[in-house]
Amino acid sequence: MNILENGDQVMDIAKMGAGIGAGLAAIGAGIGIGRIGGSAAEGTARQPEAADAIKGTSIILSALIEGVCLFGVVVTLLIALGIGK
Amino acid sequence: MSFLRPLLILACVALPVWVTGRFAPQHEGENPFATLYMHLMPAALEKHPAHGAGAGHDAAGGEPGAGAHVEDGEPPEYLLSLGLPGFLALFDMDVARAGAQLLLTNLQLFQLAAMLLIFVCFSGVPRYLRTGRGDFTSRLFAGFALWIRDEMVLPVMGPELGRRFLPMFLGIFFFVLFMNMLGLVPGAATATASLFVTGALAGITLLAMLICGMVAQGPLRFWLNLVPHVPWLMWPLMFVVEVLGLMIKPFALMIRLFANMSGGHLVVLSLMGMIYVLGGMGQVVGWASAPVSVAFAVFIMIIEFFVAMLQAYIFTMLSILFVQTSIHPQH
Secondary structure (H helix, E strand, O other): OOOOOHHHHHHHOOOOOHHHHHHHHHHHHHHHHHHHHHHHEEEHHOOHHHHHHHHHHHHHHHHHHHHHHHHHHHHHHHHHOOOOO | OHHHHHHHHHHHHHHHHHHHHHHHHOOOOOOHHHHHEEEEOOOOEEEOOOOOOHHHHHHHHHHOOOOOOOOOOOOOOOOOOOEEEEHHHHOOOOOOOOOEEOOOOOHHHHHHHHHHHHHHHOOOHHHHHHOOOHHHHHHHHHHHHHHHHHHOOOOOOOHHHHHHHHHHHHHHHHHHHHHHHHHHOOOOOOOHHHHHHHHHHHHHHHHHHHHHHHHHHHHHHHHHHHHHHHHHHHHHHHHHHHHHHHHHHHHHHHHHHHHHHHHHHHHHHHHHHHHHHHHHHOHHHHHHHHHHHHHHHHHHHHHHHHHHHHHHHHHHHHHHHHHHHHHHOOO
């Protein structure tokens, strides 16, 4: 496929990069939040009195990690919609 | 008499929805997804919006449309537009006409509705806190405000400082919460699903960080205290890193709130669009996919309720932490 001749086709396929990027960002968020969930469950099992404190901290940390994932999603949206063309 | 407040709350929610439905133009896109995604964009309110129903009536009536006389190629007449000075021409919203204009969009209506909701819900709270008598709404929001004071602001900022900053964080929390919740009403627009609105809120946090930090520590001390104790050779690099970190934290606040709010709506709109796309492939496929799509969309909307409240909490909690770190840096 010649890039110079079929520019539009190549641009359409290049948007696949946006899809791959969004998926990778979701993987990162899933790993991070999964680890937090695992540690939270373990900590609560060891010390049930600390359940409330662990719950509050884990929710805040999950939202922070999800914020980072959404950075990536916003970048892929920009690519997919061709805003930065 | 005790129904006045719930009635006012209902009016604050229903009025912007009705005005949006009456004055916002019909969305037109080249495929179902494009039309649905236009619901995420702010819609400029027009005096005579071109509805699909209006065009239908004109065709049936046989006369030139009185409701939809916006011809192709001519820019529509907007409900309210404000002229911008030349140096702000970057923010021109009405590109079809000469001169930079700011337009009234449906997002402004929902922000005003969130502000009015704050007034309506909290007007009985001081009396309840003083005398212990108040109706259900006052008791509910008094409990909410006390929870924010005792679990979010005072543990981080301490009694005297926390008491001075409490109004600002209460305002930020309930403003963001009401805007997020209003976006879940059918026919309503989420004001926080716009980068500019969340950017303004994050800008408030940034201004609070800078101004309160410089007032509390002295203008020069504030910038010098950003950098922890490092060997003097590394100091310029660490200074750049710390200043970048200072700017990136509110930026992250903005992106986090915007992406969470618009992402949820994007997923629901995509699921609805799937029905149309599958329906285009065949009637049976379309009808069979509809219950699945709707069920999944309902599930996502339930999560959206939780995300709306969580994101308001996260935004306020992080603002509190940032302002506290500005005033009392821990090194």
